[in-house]
Amino acid sequence: MRILVTGGAGFIGSAVVRHLVHDVGAEVLNIDKLTYAGNLASLGSVESMPNYRFLRADVCDGGVMRQAFAEFRPDRVMHLAAESHVDRSINGAADFINTNVMGTFELLQAALHHWNGLSGEEKEGFRFLHVSTDEVYGSLGDEGLFHEMTPYDPSSPYSASKAASDHLAIAWHRTYGLPVVVSNCSNNYGPFHFPEKLIPLTILNALEQKALPIYGSGANVRDWLYVEDHARALHLIASRGRIGEKYNVGGQNERRNIDVVKRICAIMDRLKPQGAPHEKLISHVTDRPGHDARYAIDATKLRAELDWNPRESFDTGIEKTIIWYLDNELWWRPLREKVYSGERLGTLTKV
Ligand code: NAD
16 A cells, blocks of 8 residues: 655644554655644654655645656555644735645646556545545534534635635546545644644643743633544545545544643643642733634544544543653754744734
């Protein structure tokens, strides 16, 4: 099984690559541009494995994508490359439109060209998994869950660009027959998460006794999934998902942002008592423009059809994650010092 993964140096992509190389034993080609969010240090455990190779390239470069397909001849594509941070999309949407929309278009075209040249079992077995987010569905009120038929209603430039890419992927199936499957997942957390997102930022700021910023009142609800549970789900969906279908992925772990931060503080009080109580560092800041109130996923289809279940609850996963950050300063210290030191992103400025 030859699997072409895009965005494999990112947070979820690197978990997918580690799973495919170590647990599945697939031959993996990782294509990644290495933006600020891409980090080869997340792939140390696979870099010398004979079934892993890396190509630094931009998914927007259609010529290079076609060449990569021709040389690697994948049986499967798992497309994760994207600009992924909502706050950055508020300050600079162009990169999101380029990579998430145009990049997906170029990759679909390259995959279609490759697939059209296949025959027999190779053509039958080929799959293109487009990896997306629950943010395409917009915001929920206090009740209800997102299911696969929930209409799209994105709020941010990020989620709008992902919605566009989902539509392209499904259209390439309906129009050209490309065997596409789409996944929409809730918020992930876990090891190797770039420290601009809520959970790693809170852990590292708490460790360094810095302010723990909470947008608005902190009442926004997210449905948290441990990244390795997501990686296993993606492999299942790419292997056995039905062509032309969408699958929601979620951990049934709804938490208000303020409760996530307080939970991290409580664990830090135990693991780093010299900084306790860490809750004193909580600082409420201006809310994110267009901030969705609540996301929650109904993953019944994935559980029923593909027999997937998350292994981590939020309580077990967050403890593992905090311990990982405490043990892996060599991974995060260069990012905090040279790439992003925690300043506020995503406030409104004149465009
Ligand atoms: P990430 O920002 O950590 O990683 C993205 C990776 O894509 C990086 O390695 C980056 O270098 C690479 N990349 C960016 N632009 C590229 C380009 N033009 N060409 C090639 N590579 C490029 O993102 P993530 O959190 O790992 O998310 C991966 C995918 O999963 C994204 O498609 C995202 O929309 C989706 N997703 C994320 C979450 C989440 O909670 N993080 C939840 C659901 C879905």
